[in-house]
Amino acid sequence: MPRIFSVGLLSLLPIFLAVYLAWCQPEQLQEQLRGLQHAFWDKTPSANSANPAHDIEKPMPFVRRIIAVGDLHGDIGNAQKVLQMAKVVDENGDWSGNVDFFVQTGDIIDRGDDTIKLFAWMDKLRQQAPAKGGQVLSHLGNHEWMNAIGDWRYVWPTEIDTFGGSDKRQEVIMTGWIGKTWAANYTTTSRLPLHPSLGPPNTDYPPASPRANAPSPISHAAISFVHGGLAPTYPHLTPFPSHINRISSSLLSKLQNRRPFPPPHPPHPYPGLPRDATPEEERLYGTDGPLWYRGWALDPEESSCRQVDDVLNRTGTRRMIMGHTPDFDKIVSRCNGKILIIDTGISHAYGGVLSALSIVYTLTPVDSAANTKTWVEKEVITALYMDGHEVLAEDTRAIVGNIDIA
Ligand SMILES: *[C@@H]1O[C@H](CO)[C@@H](O)[C@H](O)[C@H]1NC(C)=O
Numbered sequence: 111m112p113r114i115f116s117v118g119l120l121s122l123l124p125i126f127l128a129v130y131l132a133w134c135q136p137e138q139l140q141e142q143l144r145g146l147q148h149a150f151w152d153k154t155p156s157a158n159s160a161n162p163a164h165d166i167e168k169p170m171p172f173v174r175r176i177i178a179v180g181d182l183h184g185d186i187g188n189a190q191k192v193l194q195m196a197k198v199v200d201e202n203g204d205w206s207g208n209v210d211f212f213v214q215t216g217d218i219i220d221r222g223d224d225t226i227k228l229f230a231w232m233d234k235l236r237q238q239a240p241a242k243g244g245q246v247l248s249h250l251g252n253h254e255w256m257n258a259i260g261d262w263r264y265v266w267p268t269e270i271d272t273f274g275g276s277d278k279r280q281e282v283i284m285t286g287w288i289g290k291t292w293a294a295n296y297t298t299t300s301r302l303p304l305h306p307s308l309g310p311p312n313t314d315y316p317p318a319s320p321r322a323n324a325p326s327p328i329s330h331a332a333i334s335f336v337h338g339g340l341a342p343t344y345p346h347l348t349p350f351p352s353h354i355n356r357i358s359s360s361l362l363s364k365l366q367n368r369r370p371f372p373p374p375h376p377p378h379p380y381p382g383l384p385r386d387a388t389p390e391e392e393r394l395y396g397t398d399g400p401l402w403y404r405g406w407a408l409d410p411e412e413s414s415c416r417q418v419d420d421v422l423n424r425t426g427t428r429r430m431i432m433g434h435t436p437d438f439d440k441i442v443s444r445c446n447g448k449i450l451i452i453d454t455g456i457s458h459a460y461g462g463v464l465s466a467l468s469i470v471y472t473l474t475p476v477d478s479a480a481n482t483k484t485w486v487e488k489e490v491i492t493a494l495y496m497d498g499h500e501v502l503a504e505d506t507r508a509i510v511g512n513i514d515i516a
């Protein structure tokens with residue numbers, strides 16, 4: 111193994127610390143970091159080797175690529191265009207292997223005909239992804255919940271025929287394959303760590319095990335996904351995301367076990383939640399609950415930015431990504447990308463813009479020693495459109511600390 115001269119590295123540490131302190135100036139910092147990385151590699155001595163090229167083992171960055179897509183509302187044609195544009199799938203709609211995570215934030219059903227095709231496709235991708243090291247994270251939106259409740263106000267009239275009628279539709283979405291995949295493969299929210307040392311998707315924050323409570327510079331290197339939003343007033347945020355998802359599973363199970371199923375509204379009366387729903391389950395479906403909340407999208411940005419850090423801190427995340435409140439022109443980034451609203455009305459029912467959000471995380475050790483304590487961490491958040499892209503946030507920082515990269 112070639113050895114990096116530790117004297118060279120140590121002499122750079124004060125510079126990194128200085129840069130770390132100045133990280134609130136991202137543009138300038140990135141320049142400095144680029145310069146530093148360059149200087150470091152250019153100066154690395156080639157220890158008595160006949161072949162210097164083999165002597166310098168450049169440290170490998172860890173890279174994680176995530177694509178998130180918002181409300182699809184019954185339009186598989188536009189959904190295919192979006193996933194292909196974002197390189198999640200190939201032209202046949204099969205998992206491409208180009209991304210590590212594909213996340214959909216709910217509202218696949220209603221306002222269009224393609225309910226069956228879309229849920230079947232999501233299951234196909236979920237099955238294909240692991241063979242290429244990928245994973246699909248699916249969420250229930252308020253429209254999936256409305257259908258589970260028996261609130262069919264937004265069901266597209268011709269969509270009912272694709273199931274073979276109203277009774278058949280109710281059976282499939284409640285106890286048939288769609289109801290089953292909702293219960294097994296969909297959650298109301300998720301927490302996606304950006305680095306594997308923080309655990310697999312949906313590892314709780316605060317961490318359950320005391321060992322994991324050791325301060326880590328990347329403890330909050332994670333993103334939350336939800337359909338509506340994680341309101342500052344919502345009382346069941348933590349531990350995140352298991353508290354919300356436990357309430358969600360329990361409510362879905364009560365809805366799926368209602369007998370007889372309430373006849374669909376309209377023309378029948380709105381059935382509401384089951385009589386034995388708990389106050390926690392009522393609150394989940396309430397206006398400040400994760401399915402319906404619109405505050406992060408509609409409140410003045412100034413007040414959102416005052417409140418966002420507290421929610422991020424409590425949920426162990428750096429950004430919150432949500433759908434539900436459409437902007438038909440663009441993905442909305444607020445508070446320097448801490449709030450990202452990705453519903454752009456993709457379905458032809460709205461005729462909005464076709465979009466996907468890309469998150470690329472890299473963590474690069476500054477030297478190749480196994481016990482390195484200095485890293486360059488970078489998050490690039492980009493809105494992807496059919497005719498171009500826009501970088502919404504680019505954060506780079508030098509960090510010092512122990513990161514378990516086993
Ligand atoms: C969950 O998704 C997997 C992968 O697509 C699928 O094989 C499985 O049937 C789904 N689970 C249920 C209960 O539908």
Ligand SMILES: *[C@@H]1O[C@H](CO)[C@@H](O)[C@H](O)[C@H]1NC(C)=O
Nearest residue numbers: 316419420421422423424425
């Ligand atoms: C973050 O939360 C911890 C407790 O979990 C608290 O001690 C700390 O003050 C909070 N920091 C901010 C910036 O809110």
